[in-house]
Amino acid sequence: MKKTTKVIFHIDLNAFYASVEMILDPHLKEKVFAVGGGTNYFRSGVLTTASYKARKYGIRSGMTVFEAYQKYPNLIIVPNKRREYQKYSKLFFKTLKTFTTHIYQASIDEAYLDVTDIIDFENPLLLAKAMQEALLKHQLPASIGIAPTLFLAKMASDLKKPLGITILRKRDLKTVLYPLPVGEVHGIGVKTEERLKTVNINTIADFMNPKNKEAIIKAIGENAYWASKNDLLGKSSDFVDVHKYEIPQSISNENTLSFDLDNRDLLKIELAEIFNKTHQRLKKEKLLCRSVFVKLRNNLFETKTKTKSFLKETADYELLYHTAEDLFEELFIEEPIRLIGVGFANIIPLSDFKEERTLFNYQRLDQET
Incomplete structure (x- = not known):
């Protein structure tokens, strides 16, 4: 059996x-x-x-x-x-x-x-x-x-x-995970944690409380909310794919700046423009990704890259952009930047993605078919 x-x-x-x-x-x-x-x-x-x-x-x-x-x-x-x-x-x-x-x-x-x-x-x-x-x-x-x-x-x-x-075990989730800080949730980065704290979501228990649903969605978006909630309920993937990602595929864009830039706000504007360009290609070619990476090169030509992976493929703009923003914040240390890049890795065609039908997504899936 x-x-x-x-x-x-x-x-x-x-x-x-x-x-x-x-x-x-x-x-x-x-x-x-x-x-x-x-x-x-x-x-x-x-x-x-x-x-x-x-x-x-x-x-x-x-x-x-x-x-x-x-x-x-x-x-x-x-x-x-x-x-x-x-x-x-x-x-x-x-x-x-x-x-x-x-x-x-x-x-x-x-x-x-x-x-x-x-x-x-x-x-x-x-x-x-x-x-x-x-x-x-x-x-x-x-x-x-x-x-x-x-x-x-x-x-x-x-x-x-x-x-x-x-x-x-699933029966242990409330006693083991719920008391932890919300920032301990795999997939919730520094910036997302900050946005959640602005609406008084400090622990996983706060995040899972249905009374806080609307405030959380307003802070981080509906897709990110349901993705994390389903993860924490034990409703996410249990499939260990041995072969699919042995040779990762990726798409990315980067820009060598005309002059070294150390202003955080201006760099984030540049990040957003590069992200949008890369995400447009993802959508245009009907692709999904499982990882996001950000690359920075300083004026000494030292290059740093940071990657964040998800447990299932996605093309959700809010989730991917907030993740890229979190990665930038982790990498940037107030130094002059010469090059900035954003990319998506572990790419699959949308046609290869089979989303499990649940109580949380059946209406959307019906609309898409």
Whole structure:
């Protein structure tokens, strides 16, 4: 008999770049250190990640080197070693494939696994522990979330770090997730969180309260509201697609500015224009995307890119634009910018998208057919 409820694992390597650095230099295990910095340490250098010892001092990824040194003057900074990270990422996925081949690679250091068939023979908690132990043999600590959907598995893996294993059932959502800050919701970025707080939506419980529906829709848009609400209700995707995104497709536009620009408001106007141009192509060619990325290049020709992925494909303007805006805010550190770009990745034709019919969308689907 076919199972009606999936068992999805989200496996997230803990402080991956920092873990690799400690493998390469074991002396770092007892040090407060971070990875990144770039070529200009005191002006535009940005941290890629921070060790857990550094995080205790408030040091985090995306922070400038100057800010990090203000928090802990004796901080050690090691440069990025991308070839080594790729090497250990391959080892990560090779290890996972000894358990199952039903794997979707979400990024260099995280994966979704559909283990529904395996748990006929293995308790999910014991299976997760076995995976953790196998990864630890390579000195790669990981947190694992176990849930019936990709979104809830991702939320679960974030609850206990490092080396946590969290099972999140639908019946546990109100007690486990609802007390958390709304900014903890996967897919809600800094700017979206700010908009929600302006209408007194501070926790997930506030977001899920039907009395707040109209205020939330006014703040972030109807599509974003229903997308997040369905995710939190456990109504989103439970499909781990092994093949579709092995070779990501993308469309993007970028603009090299006629002069270096460090004015946030003017840069956001430029961002909006590039976004509109890129989104028009998405709509014109009847495509959907699963990821948004923003690229900035400063006057020292240092390029930074940040990507945000969703659990299902979309072309929704508000959702994609607000996400691009959030990514810009995370990247921009008040420095002169020479180039700005926006793009969409993991592209599929609209004709390939099959939306599940639910109580929340059946009227719209009827109108579209």
